[in-house]
Amino acid sequence: MSTTATAIGVSSKRGIWGGGNEPLKASYGKLMMWFFLLSDIFTFAAFLITYAAIRVSYPGYAGSMDTFQGSNEYWPIPELVFDAFPFFHGVHMPLVFVGLMTFILILSSVTMVLAVEAGHRNDxxxxVKWMLWTLLGGIAFLSCQAWEWSHFIHGSDSGSVITYVNxxxxxxxxxxFGANLAVNEYGPAAFAQLFFFITGFHGFHVTIGVVLLFLAFYQAAVGVYERRGHYEMIEKIGLYWHFVDLVWVFVFTFFYLI
Amino acid sequence: MAIQENKSTLEVTPRDDAKFWKIWKTAGILLAITAVEFLMAFTMERGVLLYFLFIALTIWKAKYIMMDFMHLGEEAKPLFYSIIVPLIFLVWLVIALVREGSDIFNLRW
Structure with missing residues (x-):
């Protein structure tokens, strides 16, 4: 990017074969971050496409919305599974909580771009301000996911009658009641398995992201980047953080909407 | 030395308001698309059309995140294409696995 201070200065004396060049006009770190993200896109895409493949191998729930009962004979309707909200026990609030999570993650992505933008200006x-907001957003999202998982595992008050091999x-x-890797009250075993694997893998990425965000926040605050002369680290961690948001957008669609 | 460390050694440029508000505008668009998806989830009938719209809106959101937040569009063209073009393989994966899934459906039910 033209506005960014480059990490490695290209020496005009040494010329193109002297080393220290930036292929594709991106620094080594940024380039490698992009290629890592490309490989991660494939990993997540494989997960989500597997979800789609298993989803179409089951019939969807076709009965009335009011009388929905979980069964491993058909795939559940997400808005009837994910309808809980903390402190509102037993109230049917379809997708409200996961909507809140999406909202939090998108906003933390926005504060991340603002941090990157501030980095370009050496401000x-x-x-530090925007990194702190991003960090708080990441922690809030993780906390929400912990609650979501806990609720998913413990299940509803009534549970479902399921015939399965124990x-x-x-x-x-x-x-x-609830869910584990062998059986769950919502739908086929694969439903909970995919939920755990896909949101878990995403949550793992968010966790790593929060660690990196903290590192960048700390280093920015104590002036490491200032002494280094550029804020490129913020940009690289920003790329990763946006990617986490990007994946969530897809997870949200596949898991909670379709 | 200690005092010197706290003093800014880099020149700070003031905030460009146009850029700042453009970022918030993108955020607004992303949140609005999500809100529309929500509305559709509760008002439209489940079916292929709805799923198609959901996926189209999701890809549209992904475009905003990659272009406006990750600034992929501003990178050198070869870098841009080396990220975008390999994604073509996913088209094949979708076709192969969804077909596999529907065949399993036909065998099983």
Whole structure:
């Protein structure tokens, strides 16, 4: 990018073969971050496309919305599964909580761009301010996800009657509450498995992102980047953080809307 | 030395308001698209059309994130294409796996 201070100065004396060049006009770190993100796009895409493949191999729930009962015979309707909100026990609030999570993550992505923009201007105070907001957004999102998982695992008050093969290879019909990797009250076992793997893998990325954000926030605050002469680290971590947001946009669509 | 460290050694340029508000405008667009998706989830009938619209809106959001937030559009063209072009492989993966899934559906039910 033209407005960015480059990490490595290209020496005109040494010429193109002397080293210290920036191929594609991006520094080594930024280039590698992009290629890492490309590989990560494939990983997440494989997860989500697997979700789609397993989703179409089951019939969807076709009955009335009011009488929905979880069963491993058909795929559940997401707005009937994800309808809880903290402190509103038993109130049907479809997708409100996950909407809030999306809102938080998009906003933290916005404050991240503002931090990158402040970095281009070498404005340490602004960088620290926006990094702090981004960090808080990341932590808020993770906390929401912890609640979401906990609710998903513990399940509803009534549970669902599910016929399945239990851990000692016996076919049983019993009331199941919540979810684990073998059985769940919402739908086929694959539904909870995919939920755990995909949102878990995304949550893992967010966790790493929060660690990196803290590092960048700290280093910006104590003036490491100022002494280094550029704020490129903010930009690289920013790329990663936007990617996490990007993945969430897709997870949101596939898991909670479709 | 200690005092010197706290003093800014880099020249700080003032904030460009046009840029600042453009970022918030993009944020507004992203949140608005999400709100529309929400509305559609509760008002429209579930089916292929709705799913198609959801995926189209999602890709539209992804475009905003990659172009306006990650500034991919401002990178050198070869870098831009080396990120975008490999995604073509995903088209094949979607077709292959969804077809596989629907075949399993036909065998099973």
């Amino acid at each position: 340490r105070k602004d960088v 851990s000692v290879n016996k076919l049983v019909t019993e009331t199941v």
